[in-house]
Amino acid sequence: MELGSRQVNAITVVAPKGRIDHAQAPLFQEAMKPHVAACTINGGPLLIDFSGVDYISSMGLRALMLIARSVTAQKGTVAIAALKPTVREVLEISRFHLVFKVYDTVDDGLIALGA
Amino acid sequence: MNPAAIGLDIYMPEADQTSPARMAARLPESRQALRRALAALPDHDRVLADALRETPTVLGAAGFDNETLTTSRGLRTTPIRINGGSDSEALANVRRYPFVLASLPELQAAARGQGLLSVDLQGAVVRRIPLVMGVGDALLPSLAIEMLRVATNSPAAEVDMGPLGISRVRVADLAVSTQPDAEIWLHFGKADSARYVSAAALLAGKVPADAFRSKLVLIGLSGFGLVDNRLTPLGEQVPGVEIQAQLLESLFDGNILLRPRWMAWLETLLLIAGGAFLIWAVPPLRPRLATFLAIILYVALFSAGFATFKFMGLLLDAAGAFASLNIVLGSLLGSAFIESDRQRRVAEAALHREREAAAEVAGELAAARRIQLGTLPDPATAFTDEKRFSVAALLEPARDVGGDLYDFFMLDNRRLFFVVGDVSGKGVPASLFMAVTKALAKSVALRGEAGAAILTAANKEIARENPEMLFVTMVTGVLDAGTGALELAIAGHDAPRILRASGGLELADGDGGPPLCMLECFDYPRLDVQLHPGDTVCLVTDGVTEAMNRDLSPYGAGRFDAVVASAAARASAGSLLASVREDVRAFVAGAVPSDDLTLLAITWHGPRVRD
Numbered sequence: 180m181e182l183g184s185r186q187v188n189a190i191t192v193v194a195p196k197g198r199i200d201h202a203q204a205p206l207f208q209e210a211m212k213p214h215v216a217a218c219t220i221n222g223g224p225l226l227i228d229f230s231g232v233d234y235i236s237s238m239g240l241r242a243l244m245l246i247a248r249s250v251t252a253q254k255g256t257v258a259i260a261a262l263k264p265t266v267r268e269v270l271e272i273s274r275f276h277l278v279f280k281v282y283d284t285v286d287d288g289l290i291a292l293g294a
Numbered sequence: 295m296n297p298a299a300i301g302l303d304i305y306m307p308e309a310d311q312t313s314p315a316r317m318a319a320r321l322p323e324s325r326q327a328l329r330r331a332l333a334a335l336p337d338h339d340r341v342l343a344d345a346l347r348e349t350p351t352v353l354g355a356a357g358f359d360n361e362t363l364t365t366s367r368g369l370r371t372t373p374i375r376i377n378g379g380s381d382s383e384a385l386a387n388v389r390r391y392p393f394v395l396a397s398l399p400e401l402q403a404a405a406r407g408q409g410l411l412s413v414d415l416q417g418a419v420v421r422r423i424p425l426v427m428g429v430g431d432a433l434l435p436s437l438a439i440e441m442l443r444v445a446t447n448s449p450a451a452e453v454d455m456g457p458l459g460i461s462r463v464r465v466a467d468l469a470v471s472t473q474p475d476a477e478i479w480l481h482f483g484k485a486d487s488a489r490y491v492s493a494a495a496l497l498a499g500k501v502p503a504d505a506f507r508s509k510l511v512l513i514g515l516s517g518f519g520l521v522d523n524r525l526t527p528l529g530e531q532v533p534g535v536e537i538q539a540q541l542l543e544s545l546f547d548g549n550i551l552l553r554p555r556w557m558a559w560l561e562t563l564l565l566i567a568g569g570a571f572l573i574w575a576v577p578p579l580r581p582r583l584a585t586f587l588a589i590i591l592y593v594a595l596f597s598a599g600f601a602t603f604k605f606m607g608l609l610l611d612a613a614g615a616f617a618s619l620n621i622v623l624g625s626l627l628g629s630a631f632i633e634s635d636r637q638r639r640v641a642e643a644a645l646h647r648e649r650e651a652a653a654e655v656a657g658e659l660a661a662a663r664r665i666q667l668g669t670l671p672d673p674a675t676a677f678t679d680e681k682r683f684s685v686a687a688l689l690e691p692a693r694d695v696g697g698d699l700y701d702f703f704m705l706d707n708r709r710l711f712f713v714v715g716d717v718s719g720k721g722v723p724a725s726l727f728m729a730v731t732k733a734l735a736k737s738v739a740l741r742g743e744a745g746a747a748i749l750t751a752a753n754k755e756i757a758r759e760n761p762e763m764l765f766v767t768m769v770t771g772v773l774d775a776g777t778g779a780l781e782l783a784i785a786g787h788d789a790p791r792i793l794r795a796s797g798g799l800e801l802a803d804g805d806g807g808p809p810l811c812m813l814e815c816f817d818y819p820r821l822d823v824q825l826h827p828g829d830t831v832c833l834v835t836d837g838v839t840e841a842m843n844r845d846l847s848p849y850g851a852g853r854f855d856a857v858v859a860s861a862a863a864r865a866s867a868g869s870l871l872a873s874v875r876e877d878v879r880a881f882v883a884g885a886v887p888s889d890d891l892t893l894l895a896i897t898w899h900g901p902r903v904r905d
Contacts, residue, residue, distance in 0.1 A: 201720065201888075234888070236530055237718035237836070239768070244812055246346040268851075269836075273786035274766060277816075 181207040184214065184233075186293045189223030191287065196231035197237030208242040215246050218255035224292045225250065228285050230261035235269055247278050260288035297506040297648040298445035298757055300351045301437050301521075303411060303514030303535040306397040307364040315540045338894045343404035352440045353405045357404070357412040357429055358392025365393040367430055370402045372443065372450055374426065374433045379455030381433060387459035390428035409440030413524075413537065420524045423541055425463040426453055426476040437467055438541045444603075458555055472544055479551035479609055480544055485536050511539055519612065520584065553609040565615045568595065569622045573663035576626045584630075588623045592616055620720075629655035642836035659722075666695050666725055670733065671702060681902045682775040683710060688875060688893040690837075696890030697724025697833050699732045703739075708776045709741050711748070714833040714894050715768040724890075727764045731756055731810070735770070745772050746783035749810075753785065753818070757811040765811040769833050776901050778825035781831075783818045785810050788836060788851070791858050794872065795828025802831075805865045827900030830867055834856055836893030841878050844885045849878055867895035 181204055183194040193214055199207050218225040227246075234273075245258075250257040258280040262270060270281065282288035309316070316333035340562065346353075351476030358365045376384050376672060391412065396402060410427050425436050435443065435451045446466035454462040459474025472478050493513075495501055514535025515522065522534035568591055576584040654893050673685040687700050697717030705711050713735055719723040731752075738752045749770045767787040773780050783805030793798040794846055805819040824830065834854070841849040854874065861873045871893050878891070 237716065237765075238841075240809070241718040241763065241765055244765055244809075250762070265848075272788050274784075274806055275786075277808045278812055 180210045182210045182214075186223075187212065188254070190226055190289060190292050190294050191217065191223055192198040192226045192228055192289075194228035194231050198236075199232060199242065200234060200236045201238045202270055204236065206253035207239065208245065211246055215249050215257075218250050218253065218257055220254035222250045222255060222276070224256040224258065224286065225254055226282075226288045226292060227244045227257070228261055229259055229266060231261070232266055233263065235266050237249045240269070243275065244278065256292065258282060258288050258292060296386070297511045298350065298508050299406075299441040300349055300511045300513060301354065301409070301441045301538065301540055302351065303353060303354050303437070305356060305395055306342075306401055307395055309398060313338040330534045339398060339400055343400050346401060346404040346406075349406075350444045351405045351805070352407040352409055352437060352444050353397050353401060354411040355394050355396040355408055355434075355438050357389070357410055358393040358395055359391060361393050362395070365395050365722065367394040369394055369408055369429070369430060369434075371408050371432065371434055372440075374435060375450045375452045377452055377454045381431075383455060384426075384433055384453055384460060385428045385431065387474055388420075388426050390432070390570065390849060392430065394429045401621075407435075407440040409435050409437030411437050411534065411538070415524075418525050419527055420537055421479060421527055422473070422477040422574070423469060423480050423537070424475070425472055426451075426460065430536055435692050436541075437538060438545060439463060441542065442466070442468060442545065445510060455815075464636075466541045468545065470548075473553065474555075479553060480537075480541060481551050481607065482527065482528050482530075482540060485530055485532045485759060488551055489539065497864050503601060510542055512542075516540070521686065524715075526583045549610050551603070551607050553684075554810065557608065557610060561611055561615055564595070564619050568619045571624050572619065574625060576623065577630060582631065584623070584627065584758060586631055590742055591619065594776070595619075636812070639687045650719040653751065656694075662722070662725065663694045666691075666729065669729065670700060673702075676702070680775075681899060683773065683868050683896055683898045685710075685712075686871040686893075686895045688871055688891075690887070690891045691720070691725075692837070692887040692890050693721050695722055697727035697728045698837060698890035698892040700833075700892055701732055701736060702894070703736070703895075705772065708774055710773040711770070712833075712894060712896060713739075713768060713770045714787070714835060714892055715766050715810075716835040716837075716890070716892070717766050718764050720890055723762060727760075727766070729764070730759065731766050731768075735768070736799060739770075746770070746780035746818045748772075748818070749783040749785055749818040753807075753810045753812060759816045760811050761810070765809040767809045767835075771831065771833075771896075773825070773831075773896065773898065775898070776830070777826070778898050778901070780823040780825050780831060782821040782823060783807075784821065785818060788834060788839060791832040791834075791855065792823055792825070793830040793832060793858055793861075795826060799855060801855075825898040828893055830870055830897040832870060832874075833894040835890065835891075835892040837887070837889040838874065838878055838893065841882050841890045841891065842885060843882055849881050853877070853881070869896045 180195060185192050191214055195207055197203065214225055248259060259283040261284050262281065269275065282291060314332040314335035315337060318329040321329050325793065336870060345595050355369055389487055402408060412427060413423055416422065425439050427434050427436065439451050444467040448466045452464040453460055454464065459631055460472055462478040462886055463470050463472055463476060470478060491501055491505065512535050514533060516533040516535065523531050524534055524537055527530055572588065575587060579587065595615055596694045599610040602608040602610045670689055673687045677685060684700055689700060697720055699715045700713065702712035715731055717727045717731060735752045736756045738755060739748045749768065768785045769782060769787045769790055771782045782802055786809030787800045789803035792802055794800065802823055804821045807818040808815045839849055839851045839854055857874050857877045858870065861870045874893055
């Protein structure tokens with residue numbers, strides 16, 4: 180899976196595209212690995228821009244969960260932003276806001292993370 | 295007439311029975327006068343001998359392998375001179391006969407020379423003709439060579455020995471290269487009847503006096519019924535004398551075919567080159583193309599053979615090379631066939647093994663499916679005597695096995711526990727975790743925890759044994775069958791639908807928590823709902839709301855709610871479930887299921903006392 184990634188001050192913004200379904204979830208997880216590894220207590224926060232994601236399955240949620248666990252273990256900071264309505268619904272049902280900080284837009288996220 | 299030489303292709307081993315003296319001896323005694331008169335006449339054989347003495351005549355003789363009444367062991371000849379070797383060396387190379395059929399000694403003495411007429415046949419055909427042969431321990435010329443010697447008045451014919459045997463036969467200034475056994479390949483022509491002079495015409499004086507002047511003359515027999523008929527390589531039946539004539543002609547013209555020693559090496563080389571070419575070219579080709587290629591090669595081979603024969607007077611054995619190359623081609627095509635047959639068998643065996651393996655996996659998956667579905671309680675038989683509530687449930691894995699689960703059982707006489715869960719992912723990994731989750735949830739529930747606490751405790755238990763980091767969304771509920779009080783707890787799961795008997799549809803989407811295993815120590819909040827008689831609570835997994843059609847558009851929560859609401863009038867768990875199932879099936883319309891699908895519906899009928 181291709182991840183557009185950019186740097187805003189200390190914050191790394193990654194933007195997955197398309198559907199994070201059963202087949203794509205492992206690829207998403209793999210592509211996120213270097214960014215997750217860099218997201219430590221000393222590294223900058225990680226913001227996942229979901230504006231390009233049309234669908235997320237339970238395996239996609241699992242990938243997000245694993246990202247959250249890794250980052251939490253490293254005492255880093257990760258957040259997601261700009262969810263499409265369908266994806267937002269899935270995340271709300273799954274109560275992912277209890278795991279992730281979720282922002283309405285990327286800019287909101289950047290401001291909140293201290294860019 | 296003065297011919298150069300006369301050759302007799304006739305054998306005269308016996309005295310003429312028509313000589314006058316012999317005729318007289320057969321007459322009766324009474325014919326004394328006639329007998330005396332006849333006896334006075336000269337003997338025919340003597341007359342012939344006298345005639346032979348007058349002319350340069352060469353008598354024919356024939357080599358015999360077996361002794362007969364008329365054969366002898368030798369005959370009078372002019373010795374042959376041998377250059378570069380001994381008699382025995384020359385004799386070792388030529389065709390030898392122990393016996394010879396020769397003419398009467400009287401005639402032999404009168405003739406100027408004698409030559410052998412013997413020719414061995416190749417098959418039924420005359421191809422090679424020897425110029426020198428052996429009888430006993432004597433080297434003898436053929437009739438043609440002897441005629442040339444007589445015609446040129448030479449003292450002797452000569453034989454040159456080479457490294458391989460006889461290399462040349464020479465008479466006067468004529469030298470003929472031969473095969474090592476003194477044979478030559480005759481370049482046959484068509485028989486020409488114009489060269490024949492009939493004996494009848496000659497005796498009748500119809501032949502001009504100088505017709506034979508300085509010519510080589512052969513006297514022989516021709517005509518039907520002749521024993522001495524020969525087949526030439528051109529397929530012509532000719533009298534033996536014709537072959538002698540053509541031999542003489544060829545000797546003069548130098549028109550002799552040669553098959554030098556190196557020709558055999560050339561043929562071997564051609565065979566190796568052709569064979570190597572076939573071995574190199576044939577295997578990658580299709581049999582049809584390979585055969586076509588071989589035909590081109592054969593045409594080239596025979597063309598070369600014909601060209602060397604026609605223009606160089608050399609004999610190249612194309613047929614031998616053709617036969618050998620055909621064997622090479624045949625074995626190549628044969629081994630190609632064997633190889634392709636072997637590969638086909640290997641492929642078939644591999645396919646067979648694959649099918650067996652697939653069947654084995656399919657068989658195991660089918661067994662796993664039976665076991666998995668068998669662990670789910672059957673609502674039709676679970677509460678046969680229950681009047682206070684009814685339960686309907688459905689679980690359809692997207693694959694053979696799945697990660698969805700439902701369960702329900704009585705905690706005590708009043709309280710019904712039920713659960714619907716969805717393990718992330720699908721297939722075998724999800725199904726294993728589903729089994730663990732279901733068992734742990736049941737053991738926690740039966741431990742005596744109450745309501746939402748069951749979910750909190752189950753979360754801790756399940757999260758502890760989760761190496762693959764799977765997670766489970768889940769809804770648990772405890773229904774008090776006596777009061778209709780329902781205590782729900784939600785872990786990242788779609789909200790339960792409450793279908794009121796009065797017709798309203800409510801979403802129990804209050805507080806909840808994340809899926810199990812997400813946060814290990816999460817205190818799941820309880821969500822209380824009061825049911826009234828006839829109310830139905832409906833739980834689904836996202837296999838329903840996210841069921842995809844072929845265009846990958848989801849079924850959606852909105853359509854699900856609409857179907858549930860419209861089914862209100864029937865107000866029974868079973869019929870509600872059936873109508874949702876039908877609507878989802880109609881929407882998906884045969885697309886491959888994207889996720890496991892689970893429905894659980896419970897209708898509370900009211901606080902009736904159990905029978």
